[in-house]
Amino acid sequence: MKEFIMAQQNGRNIPSEDKIFGISRLANEMIEKKGKDAVTNATIGALLDDDGKLVVLSSVVEVLRNLTPEDYAEYAPIGGTADFKKSIKKAAFGKYMPNCFTEAVATPGGTGAIRNTIANYSKIGDQVLTSDWFWATYSSIAGEIGRSVTTYSLFDEAGNFNITAFERKVDELLSVQESLVIIINTPAHNPTGYSLTLQDWDNLLNTVKAVAAEDKKVTLFIDVAYIDFAGDPDKYREFLPKLENLQTNILPIIGYSSSKTFTLYGMRCGAMICMTPIKEIAEEFVRVCQFSARASWSNCTRASMVVLSKIYEDNTLLEKVNEERKHYCDLLLKRGKAFEEEASKVGLKIVPFDAGFFASIPCADPDGASKMLQEEGIFLVPLAKGLRVSVASIPEEKCRMLPGKILSVLNSMK
Structure with a gap:
């Protein structure tokens, strides 16, 4: 099949599927086959709780529920x-x-x-x-x-x-x-x-x-x-x-x-x-x-x-929102520090990390490493210079588990 039939490329590089969403789709397909416990989906750019459910601030939801039709229509x-x-x-x-x-x-x-x-x-x-x-x-x-x-x-x-x-x-x-x-x-x-x-x-x-x-x-x-x-x-x-x-x-x-x-x-x-x-x-x-x-x-x-x-x-209400957000921010910070600490412990080199949803690991063949990790049920995002881990989307125990698994795969590729 030709790359373009009616659409114009106009100098753009248009993939058949967004890379991040595509890898997340593969993770979900493996979950359906092997079960949730067999898969670590660290691709998602959103904050999930320890059960894998999207974190939505209840204080914000309360405001949403009290909107009038004019407020949203x-x-x-x-x-x-x-x-x-x-x-x-x-x-x-x-x-x-x-x-x-x-x-x-x-x-x-x-x-x-x-x-x-x-x-x-x-x-x-x-x-x-x-x-x-x-x-x-x-x-x-x-x-x-x-x-x-x-x-x-x-x-x-x-x-x-x-x-x-x-x-x-x-x-x-x-x-x-x-x-x-x-x-x-x-x-x-x-x-x-x-x-x-x-x-x-x-x-x-x-x-x-x-x-x-x-x-x-x-x-x-x-x-x-x-x-x-x-x-x-x-x-x-x-x-x-x-x-x-x-x-x-x-x-x-x-x-x-x-x-x-x-x-x-x-x-x-x-x-x-x-x-x-x-x-x-x-x-x-x-x-x-x-x-x-x-x-x-x-x-x-x-x-x-x-x-x-x-x-x-x-x-x-603002104070309530800020307090609830702080609870989840603290949860996220614990995950990031857990990943950083474990990486240091096992000897996995990571990019300098401070805080946030993501951490990254430099490597020579990100796509190859990503595919090998997928075979073990670990789904990360390959970037131009390495692998991205979403600490926002996985619990602390998986943040501690990942560095050793990643290091093992990278060592096997040398």
Whole structure:
């Protein structure tokens, strides 16, 4: 059968099936044949409890159940309701509300925020910069709208943020482009679980300020999808004031996902939020991003906006939501640390890990290792440089079991 019959490829690499969902499908097929206990499905990018059921905050469900028909049936404004835009800023910034102009535009999860940032702050044919360990969908999004992704080495030989590689790549790109979109996924980076330190941020911003001084435009897209499952919410927001009032040709955009924070995955709720000292730049941000939204998904689900607004209107309810989330965040942190500890104990090299849904293992043949592990009932996601483990989707005992199994397979491939 020909690869394309009626559809046009248009320079895109379109697989027959999404890799992550495809491997998860294979895991479910094995569960049907051999039973749940024989399978470890560590592919899922959602938080599951120890019984394998999706974690949904009961405090959020309570709000959903009390919505009126108008709350979920009526169209939402393209950029989001006024109350939602206020609430999403509070959710994203916490106690670090910026002392600059901020504007929010609703998006279907963090994915929509990425799409609209690339569409409006890069030119067709431009390269977008991110690290060499990255969520593969960044490339799909960029390719779909006529851009491409290029990378720098995230870690140096000591396992620290590789500021030298970052600086070299930024200089290289801005020698041939007028502007640059840089995607920074932190804290609790997908797929490694790494979080930039405050010193990392200083080094990164010094690099960006230097190139911006040459009249180049830089858009910093900070993908904070996992920020509220990284640990102490205040600690992991300490970097935000560093993004206030930068040079006017540096635009930070925060990509915030309610899908993760409020366990509303299927309701596709998120926002992109700009930070700028110039009012006109903030107004332009709203205009162009709402235009792109109208031309793609039009508007987002009103119900999720109302839920968030109601939570932030009621301090007692907000406290309840935060307490419930902390319980599951602590559960997730225990799993991640268990995986990290066991990897260290057995001698499995992993990518520097801090927190979040995922951890990663470097290896020379990720696809081959993934297939060998599947034979043992272990399903991980092969990436360009290694294997991704979703500690969010498996219990602590399996997090401790996996490193030895993975190491055994990698050793057998040498």
